[in-house]
Amino acid sequence: xxxxxxxxxxxxxxxxxxxxxxxxxxxxxxxxxxxxxxxxxxxxxxxxxxxxxxxxxxxxxxxxxxxxxxxxxxxxxxxxxxxxxxxxxxxxxxxxxxxxxxxxxxxxxxxxxxxxxxxxxxxxxxxxxxxxxxxxxxxxxxxxxxxxxxxxxxxxxxxxxxxxxxxxxxxxxxxxxxxxxxxxxxxxxxxxxxxxxxxxxxxxxxxxxxxxxxxxxxxxxxxxxxxxxxxxxxxxxxxxxxxxxxxxxxxxxxxxxxxxxxxxxxxxxxxxxxxxxxxxxxxxxxxxxxxxxxxxxxxxxxxxxxxxxxxxxxxxxxxxxxxxxxxxxxxxxxxxxxxxxxxxxxxxxxxxxxxxxxxxxxxxxxxxxxxxxxxxxxxxxxxxxxxxxxxxxxxxxxxxxxxxxxxxxxxxxxxxxxxxxxxxxxxxxxxxxxxxxxxxxxxxxxxxxxxxxxxxxxxxxxxxxxxxxxxxxxxxxxxxxxxxxxxxxxxxxxxxxxxxxxxxxxxxxxxxxxxxxxxxxxxxxxxxxxxxxxxxxxxxxxxxxxxxxxxxxxxxxxxxxxxxxxxxxxxxxxxxxxxxxxxxxxxxxxxxxxxxxxxxxxxxxxxxxxxxxxxxxxxxxxxxxx
Amino acid sequence: xxxxxxxxxxxxxxxxxxxxxxxxxxxxxxxxxxxxxxxxxxxxxxxxxxxxxxxxxxxxxxxxxxxxxxxxxxxxxxxxxxxxxxxxxxxxxxxxxxxxxxxxxxxxxxxxxxxxxxxxxxxxxxxxxx
Numbered sequence: 001x002x003x004x005x006x007x008x009x010x011x012x013x014x015x016x017x018x019x020x021x022x023x024x025x026x027x028x029x030x031x032x033x034x035x036x037x038x039x040x041x042x043x044x045x046x047x048x049x050x051x052x053x054x055x056x057x058x059x060x061x062x063x064x065x066x067x068x069x070x071x072x073x074x075x076x077x078x079x080x081x082x083x084x085x086x087x088x089x090x091x092x093x094x095x096x097x098x099x100x101x102x103x104x105x106x107x108x109x110x111x112x113x114x115x116x117x118x119x120x121x122x123x124x125x126x127x128x129x130x131x132x133x134x135x136x137x138x139x140x141x142x143x144x145x146x147x148x149x150x151x152x153x154x155x156x157x158x159x160x161x162x163x164x165x166x167x168x169x170x171x172x173x174x175x176x177x178x179x180x181x182x183x184x185x186x187x188x189x190x191x192x193x194x195x196x197x198x199x200x201x202x203x204x205x206x207x208x209x210x211x212x213x214x215x216x217x218x219x220x221x222x223x224x225x226x227x228x229x230x231x232x233x234x235x236x237x238x239x240x241x242x243x244x245x246x247x248x249x250x251x252x253x254x255x256x257x258x259x260x261x262x263x264x265x266x267x268x269x270x271x272x273x274x275x276x277x278x279x280x281x282x283x284x285x286x287x288x289x290x291x292x293x294x295x296x297x298x299x300x301x302x303x304x305x306x307x308x309x310x311x312x313x314x315x316x317x318x319x320x321x322x323x324x325x326x327x328x329x330x331x332x333x334x335x336x337x338x339x340x341x342x343x344x345x346x347x348x349x350x351x352x353x354x355x356x357x358x359x360x361x362x363x364x365x366x367x368x369x370x371x372x373x374x375x376x377x378x379x380x381x382x383x384x385x386x387x388x389x390x391x392x393x394x395x396x397x398x399x400x401x402x403x404x405x406x407x408x409x410x411x412x413x414x415x416x417x418x419x420x421x422x423x424x425x426x427x428x429x430x431x432x433x434x435x436x437x438x439x440x441x442x443x444x445x446x447x448x449x450x451x452x453x454x455x456x457x458x459x460x461x462x463x464x465x466x467x468x469x470x471x472x473x474x475x476x477x478x479x480x481x482x483x484x485x486x487x488x489x490x491x492x493x494x495x496x497x498x499x500x501x502x503x504x505x506x507x508x509x510x511x512x513x514x515x516x517x518x519x520x521x522x523x524x525x526x527x528x529x530x531x532x533x534x535x536x537x538x539x540x541x542x543x544x545x546x547x548x549x550x551x552x553x554x555x556x557x558x559x560x561x562x563x564x565x566x567x568x569x570x571x572x573x574x575x576x577x578x579x580x581x582x583x584x585x586x587x588x589x590x591x592x593x594x595x596x597x598x599x600x601x602x603x604x605x606x607x608x609x610x611x612x613x614x615x616x617x618x619x620x621x622x623x624x625x626x
Numbered sequence: 627x628x629x630x631x632x633x634x635x636x637x638x639x640x641x642x643x644x645x646x647x648x649x650x651x652x653x654x655x656x657x658x659x660x661x662x663x664x665x666x667x668x669x670x671x672x673x674x675x676x677x678x679x680x681x682x683x684x685x686x687x688x689x690x691x692x693x694x695x696x697x698x699x700x701x702x703x704x705x706x707x708x709x710x711x712x713x714x715x716x717x718x719x720x721x722x723x724x725x726x727x728x729x730x731x732x733x734x735x736x737x738x739x740x741x742x743x744x745x746x747x748x749x750x751x752x753x754x755x756x
Contacts, residue, residue, distance in 0.1 A: 387683060390712035391640055394732035398646030401735040405653060430732055450718065491714070 013143055013237060015156060017094040018065065020058075024096075024156045026145045026237050057086070061095050064088040091141060091158070142240035144223070146174070148197070148233045153177060155240075162219055162242040164211030182208035182216065197225050197233050206243065218243040270365035276321050276353065278306035290347070290367050292340035308337045310344065324351065325358045334368065346372040379444065386437045393433070397426040424470070434495075435564045442571050449489040449575060456486045456493070456525050456596075460518055463497045471505050478517040486525045488576045488596050496572050499565040500529045500592045508533025508589060520598070524578065528593040536584040545570045545580075569594070632746040636660045637667055637689075638681035638710070643731075647679070650735055651742065667692050674705050676746045679729075682711035682719060690723045697724035706745040 015024035022041055056073050064071040071088045087098040142159025146152075153174060157167045163180050170176060181189055185207040196203040203223040208216050223238020264271050270287030274280040280303055288295060293303050309317060313335045324330035332350035339345050351363040404419035441447040464475050486493075504514045508531040517528040536544060545566055570580045573594045584590035634656050638644050644660045651658045659675065661667065664687040667678070678696070682689035689709060696702040709720040712731040720728035727741050 387712050390731055391643065394712065395640070395642040395646060397732040398643065398650065398735070402646050402649045402653065405650075405735065409653075426732065448715065450715070 012099045015096045064090045146236040159240045162240045180209045218247045272363045274361050276359050278304035324353045345369050382440050389433045438568050453485040454490040457483045459494050467501050474513045476513050476515045486596050492572050496569040499569045504529050504531035524595040524597050526595040530591040532589040535586040535588050537586045631657050632676040633657045634677045635675040636679045678707045693723035693725050
């Protein structure tokens with residue numbers, strides 16, 4: 001035992017493997033336990049600690065190993081004739097144990113003195129622990145002990161590992177250590193080492209070593225020297241850590257941080273950190289430029305995103321934040337901000353919510369004002385085009401009709417019939433123009449539905465009657481019809497029925513009949529249209545609701561169409577909160593069905609969202625052109 | 627046919643539309659006046675037509691505004707107005723503007739004649755034919 005143990009509050013180190021066999025023991029511990037290293041190494045902790053609190057050691061040690069966390073306990077123990085503070089550090093395959101003597105409080109000492117002493121010790125203990133905690137994070141902590149008097153150096157296996165050596169390979173001298181140190185770092189390392197001993201300061205240094213495979217590794221060394229009563233250095237006890245991984249990770253982190261900084265400061269998009277209540281902690285210049293505020297204003301806390309948001313967008317934010325709190329991430333969405341100058345900015349926003357309660361946000365903001373303006377121009381263009389195309393058709397149709405009537409009255413039935421055909425073709429042209437406009441509106445999510453209750457059966461009858469005039473086939477309306485109201489856009493539903501029925505007629509050129517059925521239950525009404533035509537080959541069935549899709553069979557090539565009808569129909573029904581489906585068998589025909597809700601189940605969101613855009617286009621239609 | 631010749635005023639800024647509609651109505655025995663200018667409609671004299679067929683998209687002034695104006699003037703408010711447009715939302719616009727009926731372009735001759743007849747003979751106006 002060290003002579004000055006009580007005064008110096010020495011600490012001793014030992015290591016155990018997972019089976020509690022002692023794998024390392026420093027000389028202090030050896031003297032403490034009054035046995036030789038040979039007697040103790042490789043033996044179980046029970047033998048090493050005959051008088052010590054092995055129960056606590058097992059109990060805490062197991063937990064430290066299982067949970068890979070540092071634990072500590074204090075015991076009133078025999079070996080030191082004092083209290084012992086025990087720190088347990090999980091190692092790669094075992095446990096390092098640090099024993100530290102804590103003086104037993106002595107009754108005669110003055111209370112104040114004791115308190116001071118305890119505080120000092122606690123502080124010292126805390127510092128030691130902190131250092132060791134830092135150290136413990138790295139893998140492979142090597143322990144070394146240098147008997148300064150004899151010159152003998154003992155390394156644990158982990159220490160040898162740090163230097164790239166196999167167990168037992170280290171020669172056990174200071175010179176052997178020096179040979180391993182990188183020549184460039186050796187003079188400084190030597191100087192630091194002797195300084196630490198002479199000036200009695202703890203050793204704390206980093207140096208490079210060259211492994212036998214010539215790779216270079218960074219080693220972190222930390223140690224303490226123990227002295228006798230005459231301040232003669234006796235031994236140095238410390239640890240070695242291979243920092244190479246750590247250094248590399250540190251460098252990677254630096255590169256990553258640099259990238260992140262470049263990203264944030266590139267100002268391609270607005271980035272900010274905020275909480276969900278409005279407070280903004282960081283924003284890049286792009287964001288500040290977007291909203292027209294200065295960094296000084298941000299730093300003064302004058303900018304809250306809740307104040308930037310127009311009141312009508314607050315519910316949208318709330319809804320999205322609620323979803324993001326559930327999922328951690330929000331769906332990117334569009335909203336508006338109010339610029340400092342009062343103008344509105346269209347933005348695309350997305351964020352991650354972080355933190356325990358998901359109240360902190362990492363946000364990106366993209367200015368889409370220009371894009372929105374273009375979109376608006378596009379909508380206006382559609383409005384103009386729809387009018388420009390319809391006007392000549394209206395004129396042609398009116399002329400054709402008036403001429404037809406005149407021929408009719410004059411008894412020229414042949415020419416009247418030609419003009420009637422011309423009129424039919426113009427009606428088709430009108431529908432095609434309508435489809436093109438619809439599809440553009442659908443794509444932009446701006447199809448406006450005029451929702452109201454209406455009699456579905458009456459509508460079906462109307463469309464069937466209209467179609468019957470155009471075909472020699474018989475369109476049968478199934479007998480057990482279900483009357484009653486449904487909720488939707490009557491014109492649009494009529495368009496869907498028309499599309500399905502005209503497809504049925506078109507793709508069953510040889511058939512004699514097509515059957516239309518209307519059924520309903522408490523929630524929805526279903527319209528089914530069954531043809532006995534060509535059917536859809538199984539391999540094509542997945543695509544038929546796609547835009548511009550036409551069944552590309554040789555024999556069908558002559559059947560006209562743009563391939564928009566089913567796409568538009570399915571989209572329309574979907575926007576009504578309904579479904580469309582089909583059953584088809586090649587060569588035997590197809591049945592297309594759709595259902596629509598009877599009630600206004602969710603006061604259609606599409607309706608609300610689409611209002612603005614459509615009115616833009618139509619206002620334009622109403623005012624600009626002539 | 628109505629016993630007395632009914633007078634109809636057609637307002638559309640596109641002559642290619644005015645012409646065939648005029649032909650249709652005249653073939654049915656109506657007396658038809660046409661105007662290409664929306665402004666004219668704001669200064670109608672005391673001798674009002676029996677019906678105004680008004681295009682919604684007039685150069686310079688919206689048909690909707692004209693209709694609203696006419697429906698707020700004491701001496702024109704009784705004159706039936708049918709709004710004509712290629713806009714799918716014509717029905718709604720017509721309702722908002724206080725028009726008596728609407729017609730969607732392009733239209734069928736029968737639709738036109740039915741509506742014109744209904745509003746010139748003073749039959750109670752149905753909300754819409756469709």
